[in-house]
Amino acid sequence: MAETIPIGADHAGFEMKERLVKELRALGFEPLDVGTHSPDSVDYPDYAHQVAERVSEGTDARGILLCGTGLGMSYAANRHAGVRAAVAWTPEIAHLAREHNDSNVLVLPSRFLSDEESVAILKEWLSTPFAGGRHARRVAKIEEITSHG
Ligand code: RB5
Numbered sequence: 001m002a003e004t005i006p007i008g009a010d011h012a013g014f015e016m017k018e019r020l021v022k023e024l025r026a027l028g029f030e031p032l033d034v035g036t037h038s039p040d041s042v043d044y045p046d047y048a049h050q051v052a053e054r055v056s057e058g059t060d061a062r063g064i065l066l067c068g069t070g071l072g073m074s075y076a077a078n079r080h081a082g083v084r085a086a087v088a089w090t091p092e093i094a095h096l097a098r099e100h101n102d103s104n105v106l107v108l109p110s111r112f113l114s115d116e117e118s119v120a121i122l123k124e125w126l127s128t129p130f131a132g133g134r135h136a137r138r139v140a141k142i143e144e145i146t147s148h149g
Helices: 014-026 045-056 071-077 091-099 115-127 134-147
Strands: 004-009 030-035 063-067 085-087 105-109
Touching: 004 014, 004 045, 014 030, 014 063, 014 115, 030 045, 045 063, 045 071, 045 105, 063 071, 071 085, 071 105, 085 091, 091 115, 105 115
Parallel strands: 004 030, 004 063, 063 105, 085 105
Antiparallel strands: none
């Protein structure tokens, strides 16, 4: 069965999201498009929370978000336990976000990327495994703060 990948964007990321939804389907994934569904102005946390909640609760293993800079989406998504939302603006950063940081949400800064760049970043992020080892220890330490209250 195809892996479901939730994807969301605000108005700044809307057009690029439409493109990436098609790309995900072409790659054999089942995109779950949580919106937005038009270029009208919306609030990015409304979409970040929907995608991040699914990843945090384990409904889906990974998700994708887009906004103008990638920053607002990442701030909101990273409030969810166990979510590691990485803003990536090159395939190399996407690669390292997976290999070293076990990123489970990819955030794309749509106003600073061409469609071609966004597809290259998406493909790199989807196909790169986590390296584990010393990186697993470091990623585990990210979560320690939550147990300190
Ligand atoms: C929307 O204008 C813009 O603020 C938003 O897409 C994002 O860049 C916020 O972080």
